[in-house]
Amino acid sequence: xxxxxxxxxxxxxxxxxxxxxxxxxxxxxxxxxxxxxxxxxxxxxxxxxxxxxxxxxxxxxxxxxxxxxxxxxxxxxxxxxxxxxxxxxxxxxxxxxxxxxxxxxxxx
Amino acid sequence: xxxxxxxxxxxxxxxxxxxxxxxxxxxxxxxxxxxxxxxxxxxxxxxxxxxxxxxxxxxxxxxxxxxxxxxxxxxxxxxxxxxxxxxxxxxxxxxxxxxxxxxxxxxxxxxxxxxxxxxxxxxxxx
Numbered sequence: 729x730x731x732x733x734x735x736x737x738x739x740x741x742x743x744x745x746x747x748x749x750x751x752x753x754x755x756x757x758x759x760x761x762x763x764x765x766x767x768x769x770x771x772x773x774x775x776x777x778x779x780x781x782x783x784x785x786x787x788x789x790x791x792x793x794x795x796x797x798x799x800x801x802x803x804x805x806x807x808x809x810x811x812x813x814x815x816x817x818x819x820x821x822x823x824x825x826x827x828x829x830x831x832x833x834x835x836x
Numbered sequence: 837x838x839x840x841x842x843x844x845x846x847x848x849x850x851x852x853x854x855x856x857x858x859x860x861x862x863x864x865x866x867x868x869x870x871x872x873x874x875x876x877x878x879x880x881x882x883x884x885x886x887x888x889x890x891x892x893x894x895x896x897x898x899x900x901x902x903x904x905x906x907x908x909x910x911x912x913x914x915x916x917x918x919x920x921x922x923x924x925x926x927x928x929x930x931x932x933x934x935x936x937x938x939x940x941x942x943x944x945x946x947x948x949x950x951x952x953x954x955x956x957x958x959x960x961x962x
Contacts, residue, residue, distance in 0.1 A: 755960035760946075766881075766902060771953060771954055783950065817858045822886070825949075826883065827882070827883065828880075830880045
C-alpha cells in the first residue's frame with residue numbers, strides 16, 4: 729500500500745503570508761495527487777487534482793506542484809477563509825486512494 | 837445543483853448494524869463511481885469503500901472488509917453502505933463522495949473526489 733506523509737502537521741501564519749505544505753508518497757505516484765481543504769464541521773473540498781490542476785471555482789492563490797514522490801501545495805497570499813486543514817490524497821493505486829494525515833493552518 | 841445527501845447515521849451498540857444511504861441529485865449518477873470516506877472524531881480522513889458506476893468493481897479498506905457492504909441503485913440515484921459487526925473504532929462521520937475520472941483511451945489520467953456530502957455521524961457505543 730502507498731503511504732502518504734505531510735509536513736508540517738500544523739503551522740501558524742498571518743493573513744497575506746505565503747504558505748507551503750509538503751506531501752510525500754512512499755513510492756512514485758506520477759502526478760496522481762489531489763489536495764483537499766476541510767474546515768471544522770464541514771465536508772472536504774477538492775482544491776487541486778492531478779498535482780497541479782486547479783478545481784473549478786477555487787481561487788488562483790492556490791497552486792500545486794510536484795510529481796513522483798514529492799508534492800507541494802502553495803497558498804500565495806493567505807486569506808482569512810483559508811484557515812483550515814489540508815489533506816493530500818494519492819489516486820495512483822487501488823484499492824483505496826490514501827489520504828495524508830493532514831496539515832492544520834491556523835492564525836498566528 | 838449537484839448534491840449528495842447522506843442519511844442513516846446514529847447510535848448503535850457494538851456488534852450491531854446500520855445502513856447508510858447517500859442520495860444524489862443534479863448529475864447523472866449512473867455515470868460515476870462512488871466512495872465512502874470516514875473521519876473519526878478529531879482524526880484525519882480514511883477511505884472506506886469504492887463502487888464503480890455499474891457495480892462491477894468494488895473495493896474495501898482492510899479495516900472494514902468482511903463487515904461492510906457497499907451497493908448502489910442507479911434507478912434511485914442512491915448509494916448505500918451496510919455496516920455489520922460494528923466496533924467502537926467505526927465511530928466516525930461518514931461521507932459519500934463522487935469519484936471523477938478523466939480517461940485518455942482506457943487510461944485514467946485524473947481521478948479525484950470532487951463532490952462530497954455533508955456527512956452522517958455513526959456512534960458505536962454501549
